Amino acid sequence: MDDLLARAEPALAGYLTGKLRLDAPPGDEVMDCRDLFTTSGFDSTIARLAARYPDTDRRAVVSLWSLYYFSTLTIAPVVLWRRLGLVLPLALEETSLVATPESGMAKAFVLAGTGNIVPGLPITAALAPMIEGHLRPAIDFLSGHCRLSPRLLWCNAAGYLNWIVRELDPGNDEAEGLALFAKTLPDGSDNPLHGLIKPLPNADGNAVLTQRKVCCLRYMVPGVGGCGEACPLPLGRQ
Template sequence: METTGAFQRPTLIADHPVAHQAVDLDGLVGDGPFSYCRGKLLSALPQTGIVVSCRDLCDRAIFDEIIGRYAQKFPGSDRRAIVSMWTLYYFSMLTIAPSVHMFMNRIALPLEVDRLLLVCNEQTGKPEAFVMSGRPEVTSDPAGELHRLMLGHAEPVIAAIAANAGVAPKLLWNNVAAYLSWILKEIAHRHGPVHVEGGLALLEEAQWPGGGRNPMFGMIRIARQQCGLEFVRRKICCLRYNLPGVGGCGEACPLPEGRH
């Protein structure tokens, strides 16, 4: 593990022992249609990579060092676009594999920001996996688990990144909503809407369960092409089209210049 700059040795997680995982998460997805979830939720520290507590992403110095590594790929580019692109990797890991395990396998995962470690590529700073400090458990309320993930992880991390990087919280919530909407609809398409019952409400209702404004409400919209075909479109552009070598989002982008 690398120990330079703001990063410490993995002993920084001494108070966060890694999980003794009773469930083989990668084995559950196997080589099936959700095989891309493998290797994203770990129960032990990997041999390579930078490891940092997800809570420490709220520390500006640590976050800036990670983003500084990632930014080397895009010299001179808009830092807001760089930060947004980095969070696209982060939030894809936070939503896709967890949603598959919650809604397909009825597994509750210990993904609160204080119980999770982030593994980044040593050279690029790109998010690669999470390491859990707790044991996965059985759940009968996957939608409740997803709501807990939004409140216990996405919300504090988004608040910190927005404050530290000058990126609008609504842009970051749209990054979360884009991946969450995609994976829930993918599960519904393959296995029926009953499997994600309650999950899509966390995107489509104006209030969180129990009260409070839903920051993802209205972030994913249904648009229609001239031929009549429907497609999804973000409310807020992720800015990725400003980065050299990165393709736009096509029709999903709300800005014409981002659709290339």
């Protein structure tokens, strides 16, 4: 996958190197994603990160974990769709998590295959396996098991998706990838990504920053800090 990313977007290739793989790195911890989002699978994974912050609200720790998970999962597939028309197998049952041993945080994902080139496929269709087959069940589990708002978790994913879509088409408010945030999905149901990221106009009225609709709580984790102006809460901007 790294050679495809280097060809698709050289400026981001270094940042994305190793995030998507076809085989597990020797000696690394790997877990099937469908097993991860079970009570035993998730509790054993998050326990390592929670041990670092014993006096912190567990919801904030889980949210922080999800930020790493979602960024590792979502950014590279958008690049490969936008630049190469590549559609990847990203459903839970098609992916495995490579976790950092010390923290349990996402390091990479092992995919079941290389995917297929489908020129001209809309982003909503190209990323449906990831959004409906991976993000939705993962968020449903985390929300119920960890008592986190689904909107907070969808917002964690939306922040990275919004950033990369705009990064690939800078200054284009009609960028094709922004269809990902339409009010409804192609089947007419409500889109959980809609309205979670809003532009912040500057003094000239131009949108130069974006702000989350729901705080991710990361400011509650000692030593991590908030999101600056992207946070909707004053405490998170410190």
